[in-house]
Amino acid sequence: MMTMSVFLLGLMTATGQAGPDQNLQMSDTVFKNVRVLKGIPVDEFMDAMGMFASSLGYDCSSCHSPEIRTNRDAFAIETPAIQRARGMITMMNSINRTYFRGEPRLSCFTCHRGNYSPEIVPSLALQYGELKEDPNAIVIFPDRNVSADQVFDKYFFRMLGGRERLAQLSTFVATGTYSGFNTGGADVPLEIFARAPDQRTQIIHLREGDGVKTYDGRNGWVAEEWRPAPLVTLTGGNLAGARLEAIMSFPAAIQNAFSQWQVGSTVIDDRPVQILQGANAGETPVNLYFDESGLLVRLVRWNKTAVGIVPTQIDYADYREVAGVKLPFRTTVTWTDGQNTLALNDVRPNVPIDSAKFTRPAPFKRR
Numbered sequence: 001m002m003t004m005s006v007f008l009l010g011l012m013t014a015t016g017q018a019g020p021d022q023n024l025q026m027s028d029t030v031f032k033n034v035r036v037l038k039g040i041p042v043d044e045f046m047d048a049m050g051m052f053a054s055s056l057g058y059d060c061s062s063c064h065s066p067e068i069r070t071n072r073d074a075f076a077i078e079t080p081a082i083q084r085a086r087g088m089i090t091m092m093n094s095i096n097r098t099y100f101r102g103e104p105r106l107s108c109f110t111c112h113r114g115n116y117s118p119e120i121v122p123s124l125a126l127q128y129g130e131l132k133e134d135p136n137a138i139v140i141f142p143d144r145n146v147s148a149d150q151v152f153d154k155y156f157f158r159m160l161g162g163r164e165r166l167a168q169l170s171t172f173v174a175t176g177t178y179s180g181f182n183t184g185g186a187d188v189p190l191e192i193f194a195r196a197p198d199q200r201t202q203i204i205h206l207r208e209g210d211g212v213k214t215y216d217g218r219n220g221w222v223a224e225e226w227r228p229a230p231l232v233t234l235t236g237g238n239l240a241g242a243r244l245e246a247i248m249s250f251p252a253a254i255q256n257a258f259s260q261w262q263v264g265s266t267v268i269d270d271r272p273v274q275i276l277q278g279a280n281a282g283e284t285p286v287n288l289y290f291d292e293s294g295l296l297v298r299l300v301r302w303n304k305t306a307v308g309i310v311p312t313q314i315d316y317a318d319y320r321e322v323a324g325v326k327l328p329f330r331t332t333v334t335w336t337d338g339q340n341t342l343a344l345n346d347v348r349p350n351v352p353i354d355s356a357k358f359t360r361p362a363p364f365k366r367r
């Protein structure tokens with residue numbers, strides 16, 4: 001999936017400047033022609049675009065002017081599809097308000113299901129066909145015969161020789177390659193700096209400039225060439241997601257990061273997996289998927305947007321031992337705006353890392 005590929009070409013312009021306070025980047029101040037999705041953070045606005053693309057099976061340019069391929073400002077150009085989509089947001093909000101007590105029960109996906117023209121006639125193939133369960137479903141069916149502690153114990157035990165070994169891993173510096181929708185699939189150099197329990201910085205070295213993603217233990221930022229502004233402060237589920245990614249570098253801390261855990265089961269690629277769903281009040285949950293050996297193979301998290309909830313899926317593979325701890329050397333992140341893969345070559349454990357590495361990055365600068 002390369003839905004964001006059109007977002008790449010020379011799209012960083014003055015419109016991307018958020019003004020003096022980088023913490024208050026709202027859709028209607030950063031963008032030029034926002035009529036409906038006003039007053040929401042920029043990262044959430046972009047997730048709303050991901051919701052649109054994913055729900056309708058569309059690319060950004062299916063609604064936006066073809067000029068976006070060369071000019072970022074062209075996202076503001078009115079098209080019939082944009083006008084239609086605005087009407088759909090209003091319709092959806094009105095149905096949710098009128099029939100679902102204002103709860104976001106209806107989203108673009110509820111009707112569209114990956115199609116620009118929702119089906120009207122029921123499908124006999126669907127009705128009589130094999131039922132296929134989505135392993136990423138946000139609602140799980142709890143299995144009360146297994147406790148979360150049991151699954152965690154197996155995971156921490158399989159991962160290493162136990163929690164003590166894990167506790168001894170306090171930092172790592174990794175190098176490898178990054179490839180994704182914004183590199184046209186090509187490998188570019190990657191560096192990751194991580195410090196327990198929850199600090200992480202990722203730097204990718206693109207021809208256009210360095211793309212940086214940082215979580216400092218409280219705040220998260222992205223300074224990447226494809227974002228709508230040179231520095232985007234992460235909010236809501238995206239901030240929680242950055243924290244989760246940092247915690248997962250030292251996974252022992254994950255168990256206490258959520259106040260409630262439920263166990264379930266499903267199937268990924270025809271193989272049975274156990275699900276641990278972690279929840280904190282007022283937040284979207286996280287799903288962790290463990291294969292039969294007890295290793296973590298997938299994580300799914302969600303972000304609430306003004307037009308519904310969008311998922312992010314992270315797949316872990318190629319586990320190798322570092323300082324006695326098994327770490328995934330291959331991570332694939334898939335979300336509604338694109339997909340990328342991080343492949344590590346070298347991980348140096350317990351090296352000192354300058355704290356400056358985990359502070360707010362400089363805005364993205366074109367080389």
Ligand code: HEC
Nearest residue numbers: 031032033034035036037049052053058060063075076085
């Ligand atoms: C289903 C149609 C649709 C799709 C697909 C879509 N958008 Fe949009 N986009 C809109 C609408 C509608 C608005 C205006 C929202 C409003 O007025 O509140 C908009 C506005 C924007 C803006 C703000 C432009 C400005 O300066 O005012 C940006 C940036 C943007 N979209 C980026 C994207 C990206 C990137 C993608 C692909 C991931 C995408 N859009 C996919 C419908 C769409």
Ligand code: HEC
Nearest residue numbers: 052081084085088089092106107108110111116117118307
């Ligand atoms: C209650 C059901 C429903 C919901 C919810 C819904 N749509 Fe639609 N949408 C439709 C129907 C029906 C059509 C007409 C399709 C046709 O003409 O074949 C349509 C058409 C569209 C079109 C025109 C497609 C084209 O290119 O011809 C766009 C764009 C669109 N919807 C965007 C959205 C977006 C964005 C959302 C979420 C904010 C949304 N829709 C939510 C039912 C829905």
